[in-house]
Amino acid sequence: MKKDYIYQQIAQKITQLIRNGVLKPGDKLPSIRTICQEQGISMNTAKRIYLDLESKALITAKPQSGYFVTKAGHRQLPLPAASKPSGKDSRSIPDQLISKIYGGTERKGVTFFSVGVPAPELLPVAKLNKCLLKASRELKDSSTGYEPLPGNEKLRHAVARRSFMWGGSLSPDDIITTNGGMNAISLCMLALTKPGDTIATESPLFSGILQLAQSMGLRVLELPTDPQTGIDLKALKAVVKNINLCLLVSNFSTPLGCCMPDEHKKAVVQLLDQHHVPLIEDDLYSDLYFGASRPSSCKAFDKTGNVLWCSSVSKTLAPGYRVGWVSPGRYKEQLLRMKYVHMLSTSPLMQEAIATFLENGGYDLHLRKLRDTLHTNCIHYTNTIAAHFPEGTRISRPQGGLSLWVELHKDIDTTELYEQAIRQKISISPGRMFTLQQQFDNCLRLSMGLPWSEQLQRKLQQLGRIAGNL
The missing domain is CATH 3.40.640.10 (Type I PLP-dependent aspartate aminotransferase-like (Major domain))
Known part of the structure; x- marks a missing residue:
């Protein structure tokens, strides 16, 4: 089995132990040497596992003491409610809202939480260009x-x-x-x-x-x-x-x-x-x-x-x-x-x-890198939303993909949230876009396809403050 797969599988197992509460905040993890002996892996692979968990804010290193589970790993909000559309065929689509949101994707300086694709920085553009050149010569x-x-x-x-x-x-x-x-x-x-x-x-x-x-x-x-x-x-x-x-x-x-x-x-x-x-x-x-x-x-x-x-x-x-x-x-x-x-x-x-x-x-090499980035993003988004969005917020727990579904208090209209957020150069996808019925008015979708950074975190915190003021 390749080192990449070993490292990912062990990191995933530790992540699940933290998520399931088996490993609690403050618990000390086995030393790198112990991990090597128990799992039959190299020192470099063990260090890579702990670096990955650190990057997701699940664990933290304390000098001369080892690695410990953080509180961030346990910031779990409730799941959104299961949808309950009416049993009738649906008719009403918010075309104007959809056009407004997807029609403005060229605006400069906007943070597009509304665009459900990976950012160009996460794609192997140079390698794709080489494949295009090769194809043009050989076809x-x-x-x-x-x-x-x-x-x-x-x-x-x-x-x-x-x-x-x-x-x-x-x-x-x-x-x-x-x-x-x-x-x-x-x-x-x-x-x-x-x-x-x-x-x-x-x-x-x-x-x-x-x-x-x-x-x-x-x-x-x-x-x-x-x-x-x-x-x-x-x-x-x-x-x-x-x-x-x-x-x-x-x-x-x-x-x-x-x-x-x-x-x-x-x-x-x-x-x-x-x-x-x-x-x-x-x-x-x-x-x-x-x-x-x-x-x-x-x-x-x-x-x-x-x-x-x-x-x-x-x-x-x-x-x-x-x-x-x-x-x-x-x-x-x-x-x-x-x-x-x-x-x-x-x-x-x-x-x-x-x-x-x-x-x-x-x-496959690209996918491994992209999956790791998206998984890390998902954890960062979830922790930031848990800390900075208003009371009553619920959030999905995807095991893959690009989307987070956020359910806010029933009195918060996410179409109005979009209008206020776009003035602050933040674009979201209101929940009403994803149905033909009158539902999901207090929900929104966030894309996890943007590279995580301190600036992105501040934008997400800012979105939480706007929602809290509605």
């Missing part, structure tokens, strides 16, 4: 020609090879490339629905999907969702006979950050298959896990081809490249037809470059 016609309709063959091979990590067994022929993850979802919805059909989703849900569904004339049925385990299975079972399609973000969804347990994924796949309801699985965030291994996907439990598995590198590697894919199962011909009608071809250059990056081993 036929210098990448000016059309690709085959299913998409770049090298990319499809790379995605298929990586599917074993989540329990899949895809072949290149099972995959169609797209212009990003949203394009994959759009093609699926176009292929499988007509105006007036009903689509069941979790609640809250990414605003772009809600807007897409409404633009297609679909009825959106938002279902109760737990902040840790995802969609309520009983609620889905109660409506399954009345829906035409189901769309779920199975792992580390935005904005809640919930992750469906394997038994829930399996049950959902079987239930929808029994009722001939296709499942679109939006699986953008699975590679951003904080634990020891990537969670499985719903597609891993699909025996009949009823799951359309959608993913991309937009949240992990290169948001602007717009490189995504879908494994549409038994709906492959419908998806190819939609791609031909609406796109004809995806970008050969971008897809070849991403395929090269996936193949040369750089992607």
